[in-house]
Amino acid sequence: MTNPLSAQSLADPVAFLPGLHGQDALARYWLSQVTLRLRREICWLWRERAQQGGDDAALPPAVDGALAALDLLRYEHDKRAFFADDITARYLSERIASAAPPDLADAPRGSFGWVAQQLELAPVERFVLALALLPGVDSAAGQVIASCLNDLSRTSPNLALAQRLWDEPDELLHCFDPAHPLLRHGLLSSAQPHDWNSALQVPVLVARELLFPAGRLPSALQAVPVAPLASGLEPAAARIRSALTAPRGVQLLPLLGAANAPLAETAAACAAMAGVETLQPSAALPREHLAQALSAAWLRGCALYLPARMLADPTAHDGGLEAPPLPALPLLVFIGVHERSALRGLGETLPALDVPPPDFTQRLDCWRQQLPDAGLAPLLAELARRFRYERTAIERVASELASLGRPPSAGELFAAARANLDLGALAQHVPPRFERAELMLPAAQAAQVDELITAMHNLTRVHHDWGTARAWNEGGLSALFAGPPGTGKTMAAEAIAAELDLPLYRIDLSQVVNKYIGETEKNLRRLFDAADSADLILFFDEADALFGKRTEVKDAHDRYANLEISYLLERMERFKGLAILATNRRKDLDEAFLRRLRFVVEFPLPGVEERLRIWRSVIPEGVDASDLDFEFLAQRFALAGGHIRGVVFNACLQSAAEGAPRRLDMPAMVRALQREYDKLDRANSLDQFGPYAALVATHRTRR
Known part of the structure; x- marks a missing residue:
């Protein structure tokens, strides 16, 4: 009978894998204790199962679990005698008894020794910690533990194994429970701490610290x-x-x-x-x-x-x-x-x-650090005001611009900064289709729009050169565009965006307004928080749906609806960009909200002169309109600009037959006019169509 273990192979066995030591002296001591006891247990199991008729040329084979448990008491005397008489077992026992733990006075923080001091661990607790630590750091230990557990699939130790290996089994009963310091501090993990057979493990990040305190940080x-x-x-x-x-x-x-x-x-x-x-x-x-x-x-x-x-x-x-x-x-x-x-x-x-956001001076300093090119200096103050970004966003924009390999132009600079805006699904970006010169407004309203544009151009200077930023919290501007449908409210918002070179976002009310209590406020908070990071234009169409009058509180829904309006008013005052609200029903807006608006622009139905300019301007380029009587159309039909556009578009659709010339004539325009009146459910007389009344009469007969 040949013992697979020999005394010569056991010099300083910190672990089963040669060369594994770690940096902590106490960890080496207790890992050595665990390894020596596991080796001694394997010696006994090999002897015991060989006597029971097992294969004497292999590690102890698995046997019936119940039989192995019963044999613990049956062979207790034989096991003690084996430890005293067998040369290898006696050598291992002498090593276990003779080794002395090192002094813990200089144990570095986080090490096995430091933990033993801080948590005042008893020897049995240190042993259990080392037992759980061993298979996590020694790839060769798992199968040895599995043999001791009589199950080759279980390579992690448990408290039952610790109790068998420790000289005083009673000590395991008094020191381990679900609130034990080793478990409480995450040094040991166990799915069921109260279960003797639940696997014990030391998490990998913890194992690194216990063996190599203050070493290189793990990637985790x-x-x-x-x-x-x-x-x-x-x-x-x-x-x-x-x-x-x-x-x-x-x-x-x-x-x-x-x-x-x-x-x-x-x-x-x-x-x-x-x-x-x-x-x-x-x-x-x-x-x-x-x-x-x-x-x-x-x-x-x-x-x-x-x-x-x-x-x-x-x-x-x-x-x-x-x-x-x-x-x-x-x-x-x-x-x-x-x-x-x-x-x-x-x-x-x-x-x-x-954590407050960086103020204008801090943002400007950051832009100057990231974009030190002297040629960009005149633009950075405007950049710092218009884009209230955090340092990380400024660094990201600067990194993108650095990839150009040359100083960026003003357009590239602002485009790169604008590309970092993200308002999510609550708003849609609207590319402007119109220029300021295309607005057909009476003189008073045109002057108000010009004043709004001038105010936005001067906002940086007034806030930060004239000193109003502190009193007004770097506040932006808000405007109300009120008037009947089709009078140019949306067109004006797009023209202002083009003139100011600011992105325009239309608020999707279907995404913002929610029937559930409190959800509308949450959506608005997300929207304004995102919009506050840069100068942009928020366009609230049909604003009365959001900014309506507060009601008498009759139930919880009324109370929360009033809270939403109050929250809107507060956020509007703090919004730093330009907010434009459009409504067809100004009287439905809350008076407290109207007092907070910087501009209120009434969009009336256009007069004859404005309608004449609108009729001429909406004809597509390249379309022959020489047959149209623009003066007649402007004088006879009091339509808003949006409706005039609809009439012209419909006339084009009906005139663009295959092979037909690109030309509009009065019959097509008159028929389109009648369709528009029908759509609007507005009455009109044949006299209004003058010489073209017969065409309208024919149309009405066919209808």
Whole structure:
């Protein structure tokens, strides 16, 4: 009978795999204890099962589990005698008894020795931790453990194996429960801590720290760079210093800021003032591995930053968060959120820190750093005012422009900045189709539109050179375009966008207005938060649907509807771009809202002179209109510009037969006019059509 283990192969066995040591002395000691005991157990199992008729040339073969359990007591005396008499087993026992644990005085933070000190682990607890640690760091240990467990598919140890290997089995009964410090701090993981046969594991990120404390960061964790601390956040350092020294469990400190705000960098700056580094889990880290990231941060003595998406509650429909795992872990966790309402579900937190957006001076400094070319200097002030981006967005725009390999033109500069806008599904971008010169308005209204354009051109100078930015919070402008359908309200908005070179977004009311209580307000918040990042034009068509009069409160729906209007009024005042609201029913608008508007432009039905210009201007280029009597059309038919466009378009459709010349004549135009009146359900007489009355009479007879 030949023992597969020999005394000569057992020199300093920290693990089964040669060359594996780690950097922590206490970890080496306890891993060696585990390895020696596993080797001794294998010796006994090989002897026991060989006596039972097993194959003496292999590791102990699997046997019936119940029989193996019964044999524990049956062969207890034989096992003790074997440990004393067998040369290999006796050698292993002597090594187990003679080895002494090292001094823990200089154990570095996060190491096995440091953990043993901090958690005041008894020897049996240190042994169990080393037993769970071994297969995670030694690829050769799994099959040895499986042989000891009598199941070749189970390569992770459990408490039952620890109890068999430890000299005092009773000690396992008194120190392990679901709230044990090793479990509470995430150093051990077990699906069922109260089950003797549940596998014990040390998470991989924790294992690295225990063996190689303060080593290179794993790819699952990243050091957060420290950003310049925004003014007003300096007192946060004292709060953070207190939280870091508190002996309590996980402390959550929310940071509130815009979508692109440098929340992680701000958290790192606050922690750095307290002398602590901040880590952040990689975006690739699966959610189920978040607990070991928290434990690794605690072992390193760092704070941890978590974006809200990593704590999003998959069962919540309101964007709420759930608390991070390991609530008893003494760790400071920053939570980056964009809406205070998301903090519901986190439980108790420290007072939230509001991360303010960069002001004009800070944005301008950032643009100057990223675009130092002297030729661009005159444009940067306008760029800093029109695009209220965070530093990360400015750096992204500058990086895109750097790929040109040359200084960008003014058009390329503003186009690149504008490309970072994203209002989602709540608004649609509208490319302007009209120029300012195409607007056919009475003199008073034309002057108002010109004043609005001038005001937007001068807004940067007035806010930041004349000093109104502080008093008006860098506020933008709002205007109401009121008038009957077709009078040019939408056309004017497009012409203003073209004149100001600003993007125009039409608000999709079907996406914004929601029948469920509170949802309309949430949609509006998302819309305004996105729109506030840059100068743009928000065009609310049929604005009375959103900005109607507040009603007497009769039920919960009335109360929430009034809250939505109040919220709209408040956000309109803070909106920094240009908001244009169009309505056919000005009287239905809330008076409090009307007082907050900077411009109110009434779009009347055009007079004869305006209608004449409209008729002439809407004829498509290249179409022969010499047969049309424009004076007659302008004088006889009091139509708005939109309706005139519809008449001309319909006449073109009816005149463009195959092979026909591109020409419009009065019969086609008169028939199209009658169709338009029919569509509008407006009465007209044959006398109104003058010499063309017979054509209309024929049309009415056929109808």
